[in-house]
Amino acid sequence: MRELCPALLNKTYFNYGGQGPLPTPSLEAIQASWRRIQELGPFTTDVWPFIGAEVSSTRRRLAELCGVAPHRLALSENVTSGCVLPLWGLPFVAGDRLLISDCEHPGVVAACVELARREDLVIDTLPVQQLRGDQPSTDAGVMDALEQGLTPRTRLVVLSHLLWNTGQIMPITAVAERLAQHPQSPFLLVDAAQSFGQIPVQQAAAAADIYAFTGHKWACGPEGLGGVALSERVLAQGQPTVIGWRSLRDESKADLSSSDPFHHDSRRFEVATSCVPLMAGLRRSLDLLDQEGTGDERWTQIQSRSEALWQALNNLDGVTPLLQVPPASGLVSFQLRHDAPPAEVVRLLGQQGLWIRDLADPSCLRACTHVTTTEAEAEALTTAITRY
Template identity: 70%
Template sequence: MLRDLCPALANKTYFNYGGQGPLPTPSLEAITCSWKRIQELGPFTNDVWPYVAKEIQATRSQLAKLCGVTPHRIALTENVTTGCVLPLWGLPFSEGDRLLISDCEHPGVVAACIELTRRQHLAIDTLPVKNLRHGANDQATSDSLVLERLEQHLKPSTRLVVLSHLLWNTGQLMPISAVAKALSHHPQQPFLLVDAAQSFAQVPVQEAAVASDIYAFTGHKWACGPEGLGGVALSERVLVEANPTLIGWRSLQNEGHLQNNQAELFHHDSRRFEVATSCVPLMAGLRCSLELLETAGSQQERLSQIRQGSQKLWNQLQQLTGVETLLNSAPAAGLVSFELPQGPPAPDVVQQLGNDQLWIRHLEDPICLRACVHITTEEQELNTLTTALKQLACKGEPSN
């Protein structure tokens, strides 16, 4: 079992996969083996470059397969933020264009958009999805409301829409393909940027990745890979219309002979958004983690297992006095967000649980607590968390 291969799960009850997943021992060994091989070949020799090229090609191909796109549409990045921001800043904006950003986006992406609008004299509108609290049992209603609100908040000058595939705070699943279709009928045909931090390696992503213009993900969360390596799937029109932003030797077609013609200076595929030297051994680790996940079942089979656990936890929380779940029915994936209105402050809850090696996290917007259920999560862990929360919730209740 994958769980048995993760040392981090042996001495704690862990529900923070949405922050960072545990690294399996075989993945760590693959990283170490790759590092040793590079040193054997020489870190900067003619002998090492074929090995490095093979590692990059294998990783790009595996990520492309998972996203349902061709390899030339995958750029290798360090994390979700760089995967979002580097192509974002290269899009062809004009002064007065507007960005429509959901109210559930990660601060790193929102801050980049704010600075972009300041520099290029753009404007930001908000797509309200935070108060949509429909779980898996009413996904169709949620999808319909998202599209309705999208239509209401799109403006003639909207040039970009930013919307996560799976909202990192409420756990609501967004209808990315339907959003992309709606945008295709808009006069401006706005670009669609999707933060896939919580969806990649948890829910099937091919349909959404193919439909998006920028679909950025990381390997260190639900994929249980090493931190420092992710990717972004880019649409063909981004590859044609967007300019490189942060530029380095990996962006160039020929680093030894620079052309005055900009059209010939940079790669014409996703590599124009790659920058410079990255940690090659991490690639072996991520591929190993992804292969371990595949041995545990197909994407849909793993999601079904995750849902069983998250729905069980959601049901248990529903039975607790003093605990309120954010979603009004069981989650569509593994994020279970909830509040203790009369209990201790959320940061204190996290610390008190952590004192017993039970790890969840608190979020600021909306203020809540979040537990993440993975295929490695055991039923007894769900019971342990529920029991601990019951005790904390009771602390806030007035005595008779």
Template identity: 60%
Template sequence: MPPTLRDQLPALANKAYFNYGGQGPLPTPSLEAMVTAWQRIQELGPFTDDVWPFVESTVARLRRRLGCWLGVPPHRLSFTENVTSGCVLPLWGLPWQAGDALLLSDCEHPGVVAACRELAHRHGLSLHSLPVADLLGSPAATDAAVLERLEAALTPRTRLVVLSHLLWNTGQIMPLEQVAAHLQDHPRRPWLLADAAQALGSLPVAAAAAVVDIYACTGHKWCCGPEGLGVVALSERVLAEARPTLIGWRSLSHEGTPASGFHADGRRFEVATSCIPLFAGLDCSLQLLETEGSAEERHARLRRSAGDLWRQLQDVPGLDTLLQVEPPAGLVSFTLAGMSPVEVVGQLGRQRVWLRSLDQPACLRACTHLPTNAADLEALLNALRSTAKT
């Protein structure tokens, strides 16, 4: 019998793990693919004429695979180190004018918020908030409220909307396709930036990534790839309008000739040397996930396990889930009366059960993924019940 995905994740052998939204465990085959790539590079020589075809084919293979996952042609992809750089590098290269307004949801990650604040400081832009943190009901009600509030928050000066695909704190999915369509009717056609850190690997993302201007992802969370490698999908108009922010030899259409100018495609936002074995590792992790079914089938499984957890959490004394309905994806956030989230994480960790605490709002977050099984849920629930009694 072939090994299951869980069997190939050694990090799950001795713990109940619920931190996929922070970092997914690396499958053994992905680690082996990275080691093999390193060995091959050394055999060929790390800087020889013989090594470049191997390097180029490794990068191109992952670019094609991610293009399929994201529903965009490979030329619209830029490889980055993480979601933050995927957001910042194209964002800071756009043609800003003093007085332009940035509209950020109140559920964005601090790294993206800080980048927008500094961008506003440097260019004389204004920052505005789109409230979505209090949307804790059904997907239909959430979608309607987001669009209504977006319309109310837009001004003639709005030039950018920042809205995550899957909110990292409450676990709600944002209606990016509808938001993108709505922005098309705005006189200035604001750019739409989506932090997709929690989306790639957990949701079907192709429809959203195809219409968002900057759709930034990472490989080390729900994709269970190695840390240090991400990708951003860019719209054609961003490719046409944005200038490189950081510049290196990979940004150039011809490495040895700076006067040749930048790549016309997503490579203009790639800077310099990357660790090629990471590409082989992430490609392997994506292939392993593909064996688990289509993006829709994988999402349905995540949603079922998150729903199972959400329902059983309702019976834990003193515990309140943030969402009033079953989660639309694999993020389940909750609070435990009388205890700080950090304290709970510490106590559960001593019982080999791992989740994380969040600051905004102050809560606990458990992530269920394809490898999550009934024993994991039981371990978490027993640990929470025990902790609630102390």
């Protein structure tokens, strides 16, 4: 797969957590789909069966990967819209409390803050950023923090499956089971930006109420296409928020007499026209990943590469990995024990063709390893870091 990605042929790339490289066969699949639509006519009776098949096959493929039935999988443009559109349709009442982890992406946090302002809700913090040890201790720490953070009025918990800053995996299934025992049965919203395409997601996606992901990061698909797995109770209780013709059971006419014109499945959270050719590109990228091994096999490869990088960085003077143990995923975050601003280090490394990123909370540098990452690349990054 590495040889199929032009972006990997002229640089040393560690930013899969921001955006994965698009393989050439995936780009060609997008182009072929676009050509086919134009051949059929972009708005003709001949094109609709083709578009319908593209949408249905993509929905089925993503639903299978998430371990849910297709009617529970809504297509989205990105993680943020996948999180926010169903979130804003949940049944809240004034005084309800939102429990949000201290490792959530600013886009999701901002949406929760604005929701709280409009609906007179209260926001509480779930502290997980300080959990830096092995998986059993992390799981125990999360569950302890959850017990302390839950209140009788907690109505929603927001917790990423794989923390985008520290790289820790969260025990989503255990959290969902605990919330089911709470008198309020709080909804569980999971940002899956860093998990989909990298670690096993089926159990977590099936357990969460909102499990939103994108295809353009670890799945190496095109930007502009993702999905969200929704629980049955979200489909039953959630109201559409941003509304368009795809939300409607009958898109052909505006029925002013209908009190419920919307789909009763995940499509009630889809809006309007999307870029259909992107679907062929994402499916092709998923096929290429499958050729690299099963999901578990790829996860093992990613862990092997990230452990080697973590160990090499841990052995350097002046470098401190955020985690006390090798990461369980491909995210390797670390800090330099001097005053060089992380953004400046990123800039200087980029001048050498080495691409990582800096994060603000906590202030650190992050390198991501994938199945396409080589031992030589990890060595090149480690050597370059010694100069700073």
